[in-house]
Amino acid sequence: MDDLDVTLLDLFTAEPRIGVLEASRRLGVARGTVQSRLDRLAADGVVTGWAPHLSPEALGYPVTAFLTLEIRQGAGHESVADHLAEVPEVLEAHTITGAGDMWARVVARSNADLQRVIDLVLDDPAIVRSSTVIALAEQVPHRVLPLARASLSGAGGRPRRPRRPPAAPPPTRRPAGPA
Protein backbone atom coordinates (compact mmCIF):
# COMPACT_ATOMS: atom_id res chain seq x y z
CA MET A 1 0.00 0.00 0.00
CA ASP A 2 1.40 3.30 -1.03
CA ASP A 3 -0.05 6.52 -2.28
CA LEU A 4 -0.62 5.25 -5.77
CA ASP A 5 -2.58 2.29 -4.45
CA VAL A 6 -4.90 4.52 -2.51
CA THR A 7 -5.37 6.88 -5.42
CA LEU A 8 -6.17 3.89 -7.55
CA LEU A 9 -8.76 2.62 -5.11
CA ASP A 10 -10.13 6.09 -4.89
CA LEU A 11 -10.56 6.28 -8.63
CA PHE A 12 -12.13 2.88 -8.97
CA THR A 13 -14.48 3.55 -6.10
CA ALA A 14 -15.66 6.73 -7.73
CA GLU A 15 -15.90 5.25 -11.22
CA PRO A 16 -15.67 1.48 -11.09
CA ARG A 17 -16.36 0.90 -14.74
CA ILE A 18 -13.54 2.89 -16.27
CA GLY A 19 -11.17 -0.01 -16.85
CA VAL A 20 -7.46 -0.37 -16.45
CA LEU A 21 -6.46 1.63 -19.48
CA GLU A 22 -8.55 4.63 -18.65
CA ALA A 23 -7.33 4.54 -15.06
CA SER A 24 -3.72 4.55 -16.19
CA ARG A 25 -4.42 7.57 -18.34
CA ARG A 26 -6.06 9.49 -15.53
CA LEU A 27 -3.31 8.73 -13.07
CA GLY A 28 -0.56 9.36 -15.56
CA VAL A 29 1.12 6.00 -15.10
CA ALA A 30 1.73 3.07 -17.39
CA ARG A 31 -1.05 0.59 -17.93
CA GLY A 32 1.07 -2.27 -16.68
CA THR A 33 1.55 -0.42 -13.43
CA VAL A 34 -2.16 -0.14 -12.81
CA GLN A 35 -2.61 -3.74 -13.72
CA SER A 36 0.08 -5.02 -11.40
CA ARG A 37 -1.11 -2.80 -8.56
CA LEU A 38 -4.62 -4.09 -8.92
CA ASP A 39 -3.39 -7.66 -9.03
CA ARG A 40 -1.37 -7.13 -5.93
CA LEU A 41 -4.17 -5.45 -4.03
CA ALA A 42 -6.35 -8.43 -4.82
CA ALA A 43 -3.60 -10.88 -3.89
CA ASP A 44 -3.03 -9.07 -0.60
CA GLY A 45 -6.70 -9.34 0.19
CA VAL A 46 -7.20 -5.60 0.35
CA VAL A 47 -9.61 -5.77 -2.54
CA THR A 48 -11.91 -8.64 -1.72
CA GLY A 49 -14.11 -8.40 -4.76
CA TRP A 50 -15.86 -6.40 -7.39
CA ALA A 51 -19.34 -7.66 -6.81
CA PRO A 52 -22.20 -5.27 -7.46
CA HIS A 53 -23.55 -3.39 -4.45
CA LEU A 54 -27.24 -4.06 -3.99
CA SER A 55 -29.67 -1.78 -2.28
CA PRO A 56 -32.13 -3.48 0.08
CA GLU A 57 -34.23 -0.37 -0.18
CA ALA A 58 -34.59 -0.68 -3.92
CA LEU A 59 -35.48 -4.32 -3.42
CA GLY A 60 -38.41 -3.26 -1.32
CA TYR A 61 -36.87 -3.48 2.14
CA PRO A 62 -36.54 0.11 3.35
CA VAL A 63 -36.58 -0.67 7.07
CA THR A 64 -33.30 -1.56 8.77
CA ALA A 65 -33.05 -2.78 12.32
CA PHE A 66 -30.36 -4.06 14.61
CA LEU A 67 -31.10 -7.03 16.81
CA THR A 68 -29.15 -7.98 19.87
CA LEU A 69 -29.68 -11.61 20.74
CA GLU A 70 -28.95 -13.23 24.02
CA ILE A 71 -27.96 -16.83 23.57
CA ARG A 72 -28.74 -19.47 26.14
CA GLN A 73 -25.71 -20.53 28.12
CA GLY A 74 -24.29 -23.71 26.73
CA ALA A 75 -25.92 -23.35 23.36
CA GLY A 76 -23.45 -23.06 20.52
CA HIS A 77 -23.33 -19.91 18.50
CA GLU A 78 -22.93 -22.00 15.43
CA SER A 79 -26.45 -23.33 15.40
CA VAL A 80 -27.84 -19.87 15.90
CA ALA A 81 -25.63 -18.55 13.13
CA ASP A 82 -26.87 -21.27 10.82
CA HIS A 83 -30.39 -20.35 11.69
CA LEU A 84 -29.75 -16.68 11.00
CA ALA A 85 -28.07 -17.47 7.71
CA GLU A 86 -31.26 -19.07 6.52
CA VAL A 87 -33.27 -15.92 6.99
CA PRO A 88 -32.72 -13.79 3.91
CA GLU A 89 -33.65 -10.63 5.78
CA VAL A 90 -30.60 -11.09 7.98
CA LEU A 91 -27.91 -9.20 6.11
CA GLU A 92 -25.14 -9.66 8.61
CA ALA A 93 -24.51 -11.19 12.01
CA HIS A 94 -21.64 -11.17 14.48
CA THR A 95 -20.89 -12.66 17.81
CA ILE A 96 -20.05 -9.90 20.23
CA THR A 97 -18.62 -9.47 23.65
CA GLY A 98 -21.14 -9.95 26.42
CA ALA A 99 -22.92 -12.89 27.90
CA GLY A 100 -23.26 -15.14 24.86
CA ASP A 101 -24.57 -12.41 22.71
CA MET A 102 -25.00 -11.97 19.02
CA TRP A 103 -25.78 -9.02 16.90
CA ALA A 104 -27.65 -9.00 13.61
CA ARG A 105 -28.61 -6.50 10.99
CA VAL A 106 -31.99 -7.19 9.47
CA VAL A 107 -34.20 -5.44 6.96
CA ALA A 108 -37.94 -5.53 6.44
CA ARG A 109 -40.56 -4.28 4.02
CA SER A 110 -42.14 -2.04 6.63
CA ASN A 111 -42.28 -1.52 10.35
CA ALA A 112 -45.17 -3.95 10.43
CA ASP A 113 -43.22 -6.47 8.39
CA LEU A 114 -40.36 -6.13 10.83
CA GLN A 115 -42.41 -8.10 13.31
CA ARG A 116 -42.53 -11.01 10.90
CA VAL A 117 -38.77 -10.85 10.40
CA ILE A 118 -38.11 -10.71 14.11
CA ASP A 119 -40.34 -13.69 14.66
CA LEU A 120 -38.40 -15.56 12.02
CA VAL A 121 -35.13 -14.71 13.70
CA LEU A 122 -36.30 -15.56 17.18
CA ASP A 123 -37.56 -18.93 16.09
CA ASP A 124 -34.62 -20.68 17.68
CA PRO A 125 -34.74 -22.23 21.15
CA ALA A 126 -31.16 -21.14 21.81
CA ILE A 127 -32.20 -17.51 21.78
CA VAL A 128 -33.23 -16.44 25.24
CA ARG A 129 -33.94 -12.79 24.74
CA SER A 130 -33.58 -10.09 22.19
CA SER A 131 -33.76 -6.38 21.83
CA THR A 132 -34.42 -4.42 18.69
CA VAL A 133 -33.48 -0.96 17.62
CA ILE A 134 -34.63 0.50 14.37
CA ALA A 135 -32.22 2.44 12.22
CA LEU A 136 -33.70 5.78 11.37
CA ALA A 137 -31.17 7.37 9.09
CA GLU A 138 -27.83 6.41 7.69
CA GLN A 139 -25.72 9.29 8.89
CA VAL A 140 -22.43 7.91 7.68
CA PRO A 141 -22.87 5.55 4.74
CA HIS A 142 -20.72 2.48 4.70
CA ARG A 143 -17.19 3.26 3.54
CA VAL A 144 -13.69 1.95 3.88
CA LEU A 145 -11.72 4.23 1.65
CA PRO A 146 -10.88 6.85 4.29
CA LEU A 147 -9.39 4.04 6.28
CA ALA A 148 -7.12 3.08 3.43
CA ARG A 149 -5.84 6.62 3.29
CA ALA A 150 -5.41 6.70 7.04
CA SER A 151 -3.51 3.44 6.99
CA LEU A 152 -0.81 5.21 5.01
CA SER A 153 -0.07 8.45 6.77
CA GLY A 154 -1.60 7.41 10.04
CA ALA A 155 0.57 4.55 11.08
CA GLY A 156 3.68 5.08 9.08
CA GLY A 157 2.37 3.57 5.89
CA ARG A 158 3.79 0.12 5.90
CA PRO A 159 5.54 -0.41 2.59
CA ARG A 160 3.85 -2.88 0.35
CA ARG A 161 6.85 -5.13 0.39
CA PRO A 162 8.71 -5.62 3.66
CA ARG A 163 11.81 -4.81 1.76
CA ARG A 164 13.93 -3.70 4.63
CA PRO A 165 14.76 -6.70 6.81
CA PRO A 166 17.12 -5.42 9.54
CA ALA A 167 19.35 -8.46 9.68
CA ALA A 168 19.21 -10.35 6.46
CA PRO A 169 21.67 -13.21 6.62
CA PRO A 170 23.62 -13.56 3.40
CA PRO A 171 21.95 -16.66 1.99
CA THR A 172 24.85 -17.55 -0.30
CA ARG A 173 22.66 -16.51 -3.07
CA ARG A 174 22.89 -18.73 -6.06
CA PRO A 175 26.30 -20.29 -5.99
CA ALA A 176 25.80 -21.29 -9.62
CA GLY A 177 24.95 -17.97 -11.22
CA PRO A 178 22.76 -17.88 -14.31
CA ALA A 179 24.86 -17.97 -17.42
Next chain:
Amino acid sequence: MDDLDVTLLDLFTAEPRIGVLEASRRLGVARGTVQSRLDRLAADGVVTGWAPHLSPEALGYPVTAFLTLEIRQGAGHESVADHLAEVPEVLEAHTITGAGDMWARVVARSNADLQRVIDLVLDDPAIVRSSTVIALAEQVPHRVLPLARASLSGAGGRPRRPRRPPAAPPPTRRPAGPA
Protein backbone atom coordinates in the same frame (compact mmCIF):
# COMPACT_ATOMS: atom_id res chain seq x y z
CA MET B 1 -36.99 -7.83 -10.96
CA ASP B 2 -37.68 -11.27 -12.26
CA ASP B 3 -35.90 -14.55 -12.11
CA LEU B 4 -33.42 -13.61 -14.79
CA ASP B 5 -32.44 -10.48 -12.92
CA VAL B 6 -31.69 -12.43 -9.80
CA THR B 7 -29.74 -15.06 -11.69
CA LEU B 8 -27.79 -12.28 -13.29
CA LEU B 9 -26.98 -10.69 -9.96
CA ASP B 10 -26.07 -14.08 -8.65
CA LEU B 11 -23.64 -14.64 -11.48
CA PHE B 12 -22.02 -11.24 -11.22
CA THR B 13 -21.73 -11.54 -7.48
CA ALA B 14 -19.92 -14.83 -7.83
CA GLU B 15 -17.73 -13.70 -10.72
CA PRO B 16 -17.89 -9.95 -11.11
CA ARG B 17 -15.29 -9.68 -13.81
CA ILE B 18 -16.79 -11.88 -16.44
CA GLY B 19 -18.36 -9.16 -18.53
CA VAL B 20 -21.64 -8.90 -20.35
CA LEU B 21 -20.80 -11.23 -23.18
CA GLU B 22 -19.65 -14.09 -21.01
CA ALA B 23 -22.67 -13.64 -18.77
CA SER B 24 -25.02 -13.88 -21.72
CA ARG B 25 -23.34 -17.09 -22.77
CA ARG B 26 -23.64 -18.65 -19.35
CA LEU B 27 -27.28 -17.71 -18.95
CA GLY B 28 -28.17 -18.66 -22.46
CA VAL B 29 -29.70 -15.32 -23.34
CA ALA B 30 -28.81 -12.67 -25.86
CA ARG B 31 -26.11 -10.20 -25.05
CA GLY B 32 -28.45 -7.28 -25.47
CA THR B 33 -30.74 -8.77 -22.87
CA VAL B 34 -28.03 -8.91 -20.26
CA GLN B 35 -27.01 -5.42 -21.15
CA SER B 36 -30.49 -3.97 -20.86
CA ARG B 37 -31.18 -5.87 -17.64
CA LEU B 38 -28.03 -4.53 -16.09
CA ASP B 39 -28.87 -1.04 -17.23
CA ARG B 40 -32.31 -1.29 -15.74
CA LEU B 41 -31.09 -2.68 -12.46
CA ALA B 42 -28.75 0.26 -12.20
CA ALA B 43 -31.47 2.70 -13.21
CA ASP B 44 -33.84 1.22 -10.64
CA GLY B 45 -31.22 1.67 -7.96
CA VAL B 46 -31.05 -2.01 -7.18
CA VAL B 47 -27.42 -2.06 -8.22
CA THR B 48 -25.89 0.93 -6.54
CA GLY B 49 -22.37 0.47 -7.78
CA TRP B 50 -19.50 -1.72 -8.77
CA ALA B 51 -16.90 -0.30 -6.47
CA PRO B 52 -14.26 -2.67 -5.16
CA HIS B 53 -14.88 -4.20 -1.75
CA LEU B 54 -12.08 -3.35 0.64
CA SER B 55 -11.07 -5.39 3.63
CA PRO B 56 -10.33 -3.38 6.78
CA GLU B 57 -8.56 -6.44 8.06
CA ALA B 58 -6.16 -6.49 5.16
CA LEU B 59 -5.58 -2.79 5.71
CA GLY B 60 -4.38 -3.55 9.19
CA TYR B 61 -7.59 -3.02 11.13
CA PRO B 62 -8.66 -6.45 12.32
CA VAL B 63 -10.70 -5.29 15.29
CA THR B 64 -14.33 -4.33 14.77
CA ALA B 65 -16.50 -2.76 17.43
CA PHE B 66 -19.97 -1.33 17.65
CA LEU B 67 -20.49 1.87 19.55
CA THR B 68 -23.80 3.08 20.85
CA LEU B 69 -23.73 6.79 21.49
CA GLU B 70 -26.12 8.74 23.61
CA ILE B 71 -26.57 12.23 22.27
CA ARG B 72 -27.27 15.15 24.53
CA GLN B 73 -30.87 16.30 24.34
CA GLY B 74 -31.17 19.28 22.08
CA ALA B 75 -27.93 18.61 20.28
CA GLY B 76 -28.37 17.95 16.60
CA HIS B 77 -27.42 14.59 15.22
CA GLU B 78 -25.97 16.34 12.24
CA SER B 79 -23.01 17.78 14.06
CA VAL B 80 -22.25 14.43 15.62
CA ALA B 81 -22.56 12.75 12.24
CA ASP B 82 -20.15 15.25 10.76
CA HIS B 83 -17.75 14.54 13.55
CA LEU B 84 -18.02 10.80 13.02
CA ALA B 85 -17.53 11.18 9.28
CA GLU B 86 -14.17 12.77 9.95
CA VAL B 87 -12.88 9.75 11.80
CA PRO B 88 -11.67 7.29 9.18
CA GLU B 89 -12.07 4.37 11.55
CA VAL B 90 -15.80 4.97 11.61
CA LEU B 91 -17.05 2.81 8.77
CA GLU B 92 -20.72 3.45 9.22
CA ALA B 93 -23.10 5.29 11.49
CA HIS B 94 -26.86 5.44 11.91
CA THR B 95 -29.32 7.24 14.05
CA ILE B 96 -31.46 4.73 15.85
CA THR B 97 -34.58 4.61 17.91
CA GLY B 98 -34.05 5.46 21.53
CA ALA B 99 -33.34 8.62 23.44
CA GLY B 100 -31.25 10.54 20.91
CA ASP B 101 -29.03 7.64 20.18
CA MET B 102 -26.62 6.82 17.44
CA TRP B 103 -24.87 3.68 16.45
CA ALA B 104 -21.48 3.39 14.80
CA ARG B 105 -19.29 0.65 13.45
CA VAL B 106 -15.64 1.29 14.02
CA VAL B 107 -12.45 -0.63 13.39
CA ALA B 108 -9.06 -0.48 15.06
CA ARG B 109 -5.59 -1.90 14.68
CA SER B 110 -5.83 -3.80 17.94
CA ASN B 111 -7.81 -3.91 21.12
CA ALA B 112 -5.39 -1.40 22.54
CA ASP B 113 -5.77 0.80 19.53
CA LEU B 114 -9.52 0.65 19.94
CA GLN B 115 -9.14 2.93 22.93
CA ARG B 116 -7.59 5.56 20.71
CA VAL B 117 -10.44 5.25 18.22
CA ILE B 118 -13.08 5.48 20.90
CA ASP B 119 -11.44 8.56 22.29
CA LEU B 120 -11.50 10.07 18.83
CA VAL B 121 -15.16 9.31 18.45
CA LEU B 122 -16.14 10.57 21.87
CA ASP B 123 -14.36 13.85 21.35
CA ASP B 124 -17.63 15.65 20.81
CA PRO B 125 -19.43 17.57 23.54
CA ALA B 126 -22.80 16.42 22.21
CA ILE B 127 -22.03 12.85 23.17
CA VAL B 128 -23.18 12.19 26.68
CA ARG B 129 -22.45 8.54 27.09
CA SER B 130 -21.38 5.56 25.06
CA SER B 131 -21.13 1.85 25.25
CA THR B 132 -18.89 -0.42 23.26
CA VAL B 133 -19.19 -4.00 22.20
CA ILE B 134 -16.44 -5.75 20.34
CA ALA B 135 -17.30 -7.99 17.44
CA LEU B 136 -15.70 -11.37 17.92
CA ALA B 137 -16.57 -13.26 14.80
CA GLU B 138 -18.50 -12.55 11.66
CA GLN B 139 -21.02 -15.36 11.77
CA VAL B 140 -23.01 -14.21 8.79
CA PRO B 141 -20.91 -12.16 6.38
CA HIS B 142 -22.57 -9.19 4.80
CA ARG B 143 -24.85 -10.20 1.96
CA VAL B 144 -27.90 -8.95 0.12
CA LEU B 145 -28.34 -11.54 -2.57
CA PRO B 146 -30.60 -13.89 -0.59
CA LEU B 147 -32.87 -10.93 -0.10
CA ALA B 148 -33.11 -10.35 -3.82
CA ARG B 149 -34.21 -13.91 -4.29
CA ALA B 150 -36.67 -13.62 -1.44
CA SER B 151 -38.11 -10.44 -2.87
CA LEU B 152 -39.29 -12.49 -5.82
CA SER B 153 -41.00 -15.53 -4.40
CA GLY B 154 -41.41 -14.14 -0.94
CA ALA B 155 -43.77 -11.25 -1.44
CA GLY B 156 -45.23 -11.94 -4.81
CA GLY B 157 -42.20 -10.77 -6.73
CA ARG B 158 -43.39 -7.50 -8.11
CA PRO B 159 -42.94 -7.79 -11.84
CA ARG B 160 -40.72 -5.19 -13.32
CA ARG B 161 -43.54 -4.14 -15.55
CA PRO B 162 -47.08 -4.63 -14.22
CA ARG B 163 -47.76 -6.81 -17.17
CA ARG B 164 -49.89 -9.61 -15.78
CA PRO B 165 -53.55 -8.70 -15.35
CA PRO B 166 -55.55 -11.70 -14.03
CA ALA B 167 -57.76 -12.10 -17.09
CA ALA B 168 -55.49 -13.24 -19.88
CA PRO B 169 -57.57 -13.65 -23.02
CA PRO B 170 -56.69 -16.64 -25.21
CA PRO B 171 -54.20 -15.08 -27.59
CA THR B 172 -55.36 -17.01 -30.66
CA ARG B 173 -51.91 -18.30 -31.11
CA ARG B 174 -50.66 -17.77 -34.59
CA PRO B 175 -53.71 -17.37 -36.76
CA ALA B 176 -51.52 -17.22 -39.81
CA GLY B 177 -49.38 -20.32 -39.53
CA PRO B 178 -45.79 -20.16 -40.69
CA ALA B 179 -45.36 -21.24 -44.31
Next chain:
DNA sequence: CGACACGCTGTGCAACTTGTCCACCCAAGG
Protein backbone atom coordinates in the same frame (compact mmCIF):
# COMPACT_ATOMS: atom_id res chain seq x y z
C1' DC C 1 -60.76 -8.58 -33.72
C1' DG C 2 -56.90 -5.83 -35.21
C1' DA C 3 -53.23 -2.48 -34.30
C1' DC C 4 -49.64 -1.33 -31.42
C1' DA C 5 -45.81 -1.27 -28.13
C1' DC C 6 -42.41 -3.70 -25.81
C1' DG C 7 -38.95 -6.98 -24.89
C1' DC C 8 -35.92 -10.75 -26.44
C1' DT C 9 -33.29 -12.80 -30.15
C1' DG C 10 -29.55 -13.22 -33.50
C1' DT C 11 -26.52 -10.92 -36.45
C1' DG C 12 -22.94 -7.70 -38.06
C1' DC C 13 -19.50 -4.10 -37.68
C1' DA C 14 -15.97 -0.75 -36.06
C1' DA C 15 -13.54 0.77 -32.14
C1' DC C 16 -11.69 -0.09 -28.06
C1' DT C 17 -9.65 -2.78 -24.16
C1' DT C 18 -7.41 -6.65 -22.18
C1' DG C 19 -3.76 -10.02 -21.38
C1' DT C 20 0.80 -10.81 -22.27
C1' DC C 21 5.42 -10.23 -23.67
C1' DC C 22 9.54 -7.52 -24.52
C1' DA C 23 13.69 -4.39 -23.75
C1' DC C 24 15.16 -0.55 -21.15
C1' DC C 25 15.90 2.44 -17.20
C1' DC C 26 16.31 3.64 -12.38
C1' DA C 27 16.88 3.17 -7.30
C1' DA C 28 18.05 0.34 -3.45
C1' DG C 29 20.56 -3.47 -1.29
C1' DG C 30 24.40 -6.70 -0.75
Next chain:
DNA sequence: CCTTGGGTGGACAAGTTGCACAGCGTGTCG
Protein backbone atom coordinates in the same frame (compact mmCIF):
# COMPACT_ATOMS: atom_id res chain seq x y z
C1' DC D 1 30.35 -3.62 -8.56
C1' DC D 2 26.32 -6.68 -9.56
C1' DT D 3 21.62 -8.11 -8.59
C1' DT D 4 16.84 -7.40 -7.73
C1' DG D 5 12.47 -5.27 -8.10
C1' DG D 6 9.51 -1.95 -9.99
C1' DG D 7 8.07 1.34 -13.51
C1' DT D 8 7.97 2.73 -18.57
C1' DG D 9 6.67 2.49 -23.35
C1' DG D 10 5.78 -0.29 -27.13
C1' DA D 11 3.83 -4.15 -29.56
C1' DC D 12 0.71 -8.09 -30.61
C1' DA D 13 -3.45 -11.13 -30.93
C1' DA D 14 -7.73 -11.98 -28.93
C1' DG D 15 -11.61 -10.63 -26.84
C1' DT D 16 -15.20 -7.27 -25.64
C1' DT D 17 -18.08 -3.30 -25.99
C1' DG D 18 -21.46 -0.06 -28.11
C1' DC D 19 -24.57 0.35 -31.60
C1' DA D 20 -27.68 -0.81 -35.26
C1' DC D 21 -30.75 -3.81 -37.76
C1' DA D 22 -34.88 -6.92 -38.55
C1' DG D 23 -37.94 -10.56 -36.89
C1' DC D 24 -41.05 -12.57 -33.57
C1' DG D 25 -44.11 -13.45 -29.66
C1' DT D 26 -46.88 -11.59 -26.02
C1' DG D 27 -49.58 -8.36 -23.48
C1' DT D 28 -52.19 -3.85 -23.93
C1' DC D 29 -55.53 -1.04 -25.86
C1' DG D 30 -58.93 0.83 -29.26
